[in-house]
Amino acid sequence: MKLITCGLPYANGKAHIGHLRTYVPADVYVKYLRMLGEDVVFVCGSDCHGTPIVVNAEKEGLEPKGLVDIYHEHFQKVFSEIDIDFDYFGRTDAEYHHHRTQDLVRRLMENGYIYPKEIELAYCPNCNRFLPDRYVEGICPYCGAEARGDECDQGCGRHLEPGEILQPRCKICGSKAVYKKQTHYFFKLTEFKDFLIDFLSNLRGTENALNYAKQWVSAELKDWCITRNLEWGVKFPGEDLVVYVWVDAPIGYISFTEKACEKIGKKWEEIWMAEKKTSEIIHFIGLDIVYHHCIFWPAMLKGSGYSLPDAIVASGMVKVEGKTFSKTRGYVVWLEDDYLASNLNTDFLRYYLVNYTSHQKDLNFSWEIFGDKVNNELIANLGNFLYRTTYFVWKNIGDGEKAELNGFATPETIKMIEETINKIKSSLEVWEFKALSDAIMELSSYGNNTFQHSKPWELIKSDLDSAKKVLADCLQIAKALVILCYPILPKTMRRLSKVFGFDVERSKIEDSLKVEDFTIYKPVIPFQKIEKEKIEELEKIMMERIKKAISEERGETKPDEEEIKEEIKEGGTMSETKDVSSSEKNVVSFEEFKKLDLRIGKIIKAEKIEKSKKLMRLEIDIGDEVRQVVAGIAEEYKAEELIGKLVPVLVNMKPAKLMGVESRGMILAVDVNGKPILLHPDKDVKAGSIIR
């Protein structure tokens, strides 16, 4: 038995193309395994806990559950329309999931892997409560950017542990938060280091995932705070706390498997209980959650006696129109509002996602390429062959109802199909769905070739027997294609299998090799071609969204269409192209220059920042005030020699924090191979003198 899972969608926003980048290949994989006779369980579900959901629900005037209901239903609907057929699509706020989570946590406690520790947490005196990570805003201790309590989302992107953030403020009322002590619980991740190194060396999956994970484990591991102050979530046993959402979310793989097995009559213990395990566990995830699946998750499972995953398959990132996927910047394709609303065949999208590039690589989604691929590959090659073959037989051999062809395929044809099947099998082993679908398209091409060169339209007039021979070969290929394409194009192939008088959903791969007589019922046109206008319409929708996002970002000027097209062509974001050098554009207007507040400052105090290699804390007199500036010059200059020196200062530099020290301004220096050389005015001038 094999268990296949997909990373859980967070029930806080709508489904977009990024989700499908993982789910479609996983579904394709599952459908092939089933056709190959494997016993498969396929599960997924909504990730329902965590602060963002609580915050958003509050914003919408809903209970968390109410918000989750909306998105849970949305995801289910979208997945079923796109023929992603999970055996069970659960939700982590369900009772059975809480039960499983608590069981796992208890086992970890019993085995001594969880310990309490008093930590300082942000507390809002005004709201009179502890602030969960996402309710806190402040300064990232690593890069100095504005950050959320759990993650430096604007700056360096680092995960922040509770209590790490500097200058915390309450996100709800905006007032300054204070630190208060409270006991939380930690998972001894550090004890699993050796285990993880060993585990990862045996883990299968895509290299993109495994390489990352190995890199992380060999670096420093920290114990992991697994409790939070929140009402919404799985109660931590014996405390008025909730387990961290990243602890309970993956446990959904277990709890959803239980429900799935209940439904289809299998034993979930054979999958998930270490001592009873007889099955394989394969996780399909996005590249962004490799850390959780390759580090936290196996350690949790190991520590609690559950089974370990056998393979982690990570899909590459999604780009939209050549740009990094971004909901806020408008580079996104919404499944319901964009794709499903367009009434395009959902199989088209499945084909694109599977066939554009290797599963591990970044996938670029562009409506223009989409239209080209569908019209020129899917329809012109595959669709055309299926239709021309079945239609020709039905029209020339049949009696209006159906056509019965006495004729059998030749061994050469069977061999060709066999080769295709072998390619499919070997591609599945390494999760290469592009190679797989290319092999199928090759078979279709071979079919077109056979048809074209044998000229049945001429033979039928002179030599009916020869014509039938040719047609039998073509029909065999066509029927094989219906079967072999089904996992990728389920909707279409279900329809087409009826033309051949069988149900492809119940077929096995080997059925495509079965040589038999054919009966063809009235053919259907496999795919509807995509009109140019449709593509333009969809491009326009995206364009409008990007335009809106840019104007929101800029605050005023609205970019025109040409500008965006230009920008898509060039690559690089709007803001990047604005100030990044590209010969002509690399010209600064006087207006722009005026924005810089450059002055001469006098260094009145200097001291090296402890524990830092390069950083120097400076106090600089800039005329009307004394500024604290951090500069990376400690390797080149000693504190004593800096006192009294006049240096150029960019006064209105965005403030930042470095090594926990605030820096308000930036001193200018010459860069010689990365080493700073300070600049001094030619004559002695007053501190605060303007530079221009």
Place this chain on the structure above:
RNA sequence: GCCGAGGUAGCCUAGCUGGUGGGGCGACGGACUCAUAAUCCGUAGGUCGCGGGUUCAAAUCCCGCCCUCGGCACCA
């Protein structure tokens, strides 16, 4: 800066135990008409990121460098 993954015709890619660089899409020309102007045949298009080296022979091995993407790090 460090660590990964990459850089092969306009785009997606195969080839990476070394031996005259394959395929698909697009472009161009032709053939055909059963077919959703689909198909089939042919042509053009590549300094295989750059520079060295090993070798009779390198996209393929070694060294250095550049660029892209992702992760990490004390960029101000």
